[in-house]
Amino acid sequence: IMDPAETTFAHHMKAAGYATCISGKWQMYSYNPPDFEPEWRGKGQRAEDSGFDEYCLWHTEHTEDKGSRYGDPVIQQNGEYLQNTAGQYGPDIFAAYINDFVERHQDEPFFVYYPMALTHGPFNPTPHSADWPEKRHTNDPKYFKDMVEYMDVVIGRIVDKLDELQLRENTLILFLGDNGSPREVTSRINNHEIQGGKGLSTDAGTRVPLIANWLGATPAGVVCEDLVDCSDFLPTMMAAAGATLPEDDLFDGVSFLPQLHGQPGTPRDWIFSDHNPLPGWGKVGYYRQRWAQDKRWKLYDTGQLFEYAADVLEERPIAEKGEDAEAKAARQTLQKVLDRMQ
Incomplete structure (x- = not known):
């Protein structure tokens, strides 16, 4: 509504x-x-x-x-x-x-x-x-x-x-x-x-x-x-x-x-999304999700980072401890977006 x-x-x-x-x-x-x-x-x-x-x-x-x-x-x-x-x-x-x-x-x-x-x-x-x-x-x-x-x-x-x-x-x-x-x-x-x-x-x-x-x-x-x-x-x-x-x-x-x-x-440079299926969708298996993305990377407010351009179905989250320089930079940039859109 x-x-x-x-x-x-x-x-x-x-x-x-x-x-x-x-x-x-x-x-x-x-x-x-x-x-x-x-x-x-x-x-x-x-x-x-x-x-x-x-x-x-x-x-x-x-x-x-x-x-x-x-x-x-x-x-x-x-x-x-x-x-x-x-x-x-x-x-x-x-x-x-x-x-x-x-x-x-x-x-x-x-x-x-x-x-x-x-x-x-x-x-x-x-x-x-x-x-x-x-x-x-x-x-x-x-x-x-x-x-x-x-x-x-x-x-x-x-x-x-x-x-x-x-x-x-x-x-x-x-x-x-x-x-x-x-x-x-x-x-x-x-x-x-x-x-x-x-x-x-x-x-x-x-x-x-x-x-x-x-x-x-x-x-x-x-x-x-x-x-x-x-x-x-x-x-x-x-x-x-x-x-x-x-x-x-x-x-x-x-x-x-x-x-x-x-x-x-x-x-x-980025897109912010807040998928909040309530009210109206509470009877089915959808739940609220917030994330920011650019053309290559996607960061959820849960901390999960994906290089979704190469992992379209998001099956391989990138562990923060194993991130390379590009992943670290993407995380920092997209986290600022999430913080800004609180």
Whole structure:
């Protein structure tokens, strides 16, 4: 859940003169079921207070009322629940709403946030699956592949709409994964099987795709190795909009807009992470972890140091007594970050 007093990036974009829209999933209000941590019931930030002019969302209220996000979805649109969604597919509705919003606001600055339902569990068939619609509520990891493919379909519809309206050269598209794949999903990369690492602090759980596209502005086919974390998106979006952040507030992010233009920029030297899965995740085997990392080393607040660039699954912690000069220097640098972020 989110503090109802929190200022979101939508508030900032709206203040910069942008029409704002969110379509997809919310889950920022009253997230917990009624039998778990009742003190969090009815708390959080509602979609209508979050800086968005319009919304089309699943799971805006209590968890037990959320319904399906996929087949026969339960979706709230600007304060009203959609009727007659039987046989429809949630991601189709979300993408269609975005396209309608873009068409209505094509002659003014607009900002769209699409927190996708895909490819989150449950793993249900999509309209392109052989088992749709008869088994549209069946949960089976075998459908994960279909869900990934359909994610590409709905993103393509949005990009096609921007093309149709000739807006691509004036629109920055940022595609970001939110976490690693679910544990039930095994992927094959370079002939190696990789189990999903959602909820883990390793690269399998925290390193995600980030794709930027701005026709005529971002160089095509370039891979940037700079560190980026989620706090960097607000300053990047504001810079792209030609707006500035309020000087009377504190922001941790670093704009990576120069890199999107093919320039060196001022990339960050480290990332700090605090994974605190409570409230809401206390029933499962996740626990709080804090760490700092650069491109090569990762130091946990427990004192464990990994050269994760060469030990991706973090199976070989480096004993402090046996550290070489590089490891010692990395430990000292990252420990200062942890101390600073207390």
